[in-house]
Amino acid sequence: MSLTRQDVERIAHLARLSITEQEMPVYVTSLSSIVDFVDALSRVQTADVEPMAHPLDGQHQRLRADGVTQSDQHEKYQANAPAVQAGLYVVPRVIE
Amino acid sequence: MLHTLSIGELGESLSSGRISSVELTRHFLERIERLNPALNALITTTAELALAQASAADLRRAAGERGALLGIPLIHKDIFCTDGVRTSCGSRMLDNFIAPYDATVVSRLKEAGAIMLGKANMDEFAMGSSNETSFYGPVKNPWDTTRVPGGSSGGSAAATAARLAPFATGTDTGGSIRQPAALTGVTGVKPTYGRVSRYGLVAFASSLDQAGVLAHSAADAAEVLKVMAGFDPLDSTSIDAPVPDYPATLGAPLTGLKIGLLQEFFDGLEARNTALIHDALKIYRSLGAQTVEVSLPHLPLSVPTYYVVAPAECSSNLSRFDGVRFGYRCENPADLADLYKRSRGEGFGAEVKRRIMTGTYVLSAGYFDAYYLKAQKVRRLITDDFRAAFGKADLLIGPTTPTPAFSIGAKIDDPVTMYLNDIYTIGANLAGLPGLSLPCGFVEGLPMGLQLIGPHFSEAKLLNAAHRFQEATDWHRLSPRGYE
Numbered sequence: 001m002s003l004t005r006q007d008v009e010r011i012a013h014l015a016r017l018s019i020t021e022q023e024m025p026v027y028v029t030s031l032s033s034i035v036d037f038v039d040a041l042s043r044v045q046t047a048d049v050e051p052m053a054h055p056l057d058g059q060h061q062r063l064r065a066d067g068v069t070q071s072d073q074h075e076k077y078q079a080n081a082p083a084v085q086a087g088l089y090v091v092p093r094v095i096e
Numbered sequence: 097m098l099h100t101l102s103i104g105e106l107g108e109s110l111s112s113g114r115i116s117s118v119e120l121t122r123h124f125l126e127r128i129e130r131l132n133p134a135l136n137a138l139i140t141t142t143a144e145l146a147l148a149q150a151s152a153a154d155l156r157r158a159a160g161e162r163g164a165l166l167g168i169p170l171i172h173k174d175i176f177c178t179d180g181v182r183t184s185c186g187s188r189m190l191d192n193f194i195a196p197y198d199a200t201v202v203s204r205l206k207e208a209g210a211i212m213l214g215k216a217n218m219d220e221f222a223m224g225s226s227n228e229t230s231f232y233g234p235v236k237n238p239w240d241t242t243r244v245p246g247g248s249s250g251g252s253a254a255a256t257a258a259r260l261a262p263f264a265t266g267t268d269t270g271g272s273i274r275q276p277a278a279l280t281g282v283t284g285v286k287p288t289y290g291r292v293s294r295y296g297l298v299a300f301a302s303s304l305d306q307a308g309v310l311a312h313s314a315a316d317a318a319e320v321l322k323v324m325a326g327f328d329p330l331d332s333t334s335i336d337a338p339v340p341d342y343p344a345t346l347g348a349p350l351t352g353l354k355i356g357l358l359q360e361f362f363d364g365l366e367a368r369n370t371a372l373i374h375d376a377l378k379i380y381r382s383l384g385a386q387t388v389e390v391s392l393p394h395l396p397l398s399v400p401t402y403y404v405v406a407p408a409e410c411s412s413n414l415s416r417f418d419g420v421r422f423g424y425r426c427e428n429p430a431d432l433a434d435l436y437k438r439s440r441g442e443g444f445g446a447e448v449k450r451r452i453m454t455g456t457y458v459l460s461a462g463y464f465d466a467y468y469l470k471a472q473k474v475r476r477l478i479t480d481d482f483r484a485a486f487g488k489a490d491l492l493i494g495p496t497t498p499t500p501a502f503s504i505g506a507k508i509d510d511p512v513t514m515y516l517n518d519i520y521t522i523g524a525n526l527a528g529l530p531g532l533s534l535p536c537g538f539v540e541g542l543p544m545g546l547q548l549i550g551p552h553f554s555e556a557k558l559l560n561a562a563h564r565f566q567e568a569t570d571w572h573r574l575s576p577r578g579y580e
Contacts, residue, residue, distance in 0.1 A: 008453070015411060015456040016418075016433075017449055018441030027450065030511050034454055037512050038400040041470045044477070051472035052479060054333075055289040055303060055528025056552065062332060076196045082425035089420050092431050 002032045098123045099259040103168055103316040110167045117167030121150040121211050124169045128260050135236045137255040139174050140182050141214040153209045164319040166209030171264040173252045174215035175222055176202050177296040185298045186218040186230040189423045189443035199296025200328045201265060201307050208323045213261055217251030220445045222272055222300045224248050225517045228508050229447040237280060238576040239542055243501040246276030253280040256310045258579040263311040263320050269304045270402050271521025274533035277310050278496035278545020281535045283572060284310045285317045288552045289528035290335035293328035301409035304525045313572050314562035318342035340556045346563040351384035356489025360395040361520055372537040373495055376546050379568050388489050392481040395523055397474050402522045403515055404458050404471035411455030479527040486551045491561055495520055496533040496545030524549050532558045535571035
């Protein structure tokens, strides 16, 4: 199955990725070849097979007591942010 | 020569006072300064920090403290968060990211007194098999600098092979420790899923990622894994089980060990590579092991299964890079949508974008069942094959890679050909099994790896089997010319 330019544009939008005009034909070709490659799975008989989401059997999500374990370190963490004001992350205006 | 000594020998030299950790650290920093420019194995060198840690280790030793890694230098793959030190993950996206905390692997090694010399180059976000996708440029293989060191832990492997450190950390999602270990002639261990904490390890594919070690021998790797492994409440998939004393069982006899020869691993393998594996089997038989033939009929499907599951998880994990909270932000965004799209489009490299888009596609409406759910089902069939094989054999054996190191540039433009390079390693990740690669000979002057795969939590047995092989062979002692 071959992907079209429109397919790749749709996927890129879903993934919130800007793709340049130069990159686009490369992705149309390489993503098509990857989809063809993984299509090998469609020929496998899996009617009664339980999907496997975790590599080890019998694992459960652990719970912990609902208590405070971390102190506020927002200044340290926000030191990595591109733009911060008064402890808030700054982004372009969303609501006019 | 300090850089040719084992971790055990270095520990004795430190204990007896023949050398200090500061001297040892200076020795390796000098090697990095002199030899790394030709290899590009490190992204960041932390000389000042290393010397401060070494002084502290010397004080701890002077106060009577002992420990196998106390004062021993190492290099961390740049995927592990290191408090106060840039953690780039090989990406422009994180080129300016100073980690605000230590990964559990980092803090455990730090507490044990190991000295961080720097951060190793890697494929961007660990997505690659050749270390060519790094924002910081390709790593060169010290055995032949026109060739790749493998990936994604290519910097860790090249640095260990060039003896820029006694050992390095790595991560393995589809072979990213074992494949570069094989291509650079070092010993690499990928533990059982959940054995080593993933906390603070920049996530790629969370049901597959596992941290491990690259070292000069199984004996050295055993010392490191003993420190790295163990339960961590900060990782929800960490396994709460006691960590065996891996060094203690290295010398156990192999009499009666049943080694399963994986038929599918020899289909299409070149005669010279097959011969190396058969030479290794002769050594194992002489050590008292038996060999049985085993089959994993679904194994040929492991690469397509992986290239659905791993990109799907990657597309979800990498959605956190939004240009808002940390990492790269584009110039002059027109609006929020533009900020997201251009920050990600400009911050991620070509292969990472390809994987994110593959993952987005297989998870998108109308394709989820056909690809993602289907791959999860085939993943179970592959896992069941391994379980059946372990009914007949204690360990499985085969080559780590189909070929020795390939030339830089040879496969980078053809993703599917590149992906097939991981055909022998991906199965263990899908099934969550521990695997180990150790040097077993040379083809055209380039090292080849022997791969051992065991049942869940069989790291002690894998290290034991690798150590006994290394007692009988010298492949792991050989260094590339110019790095002896």
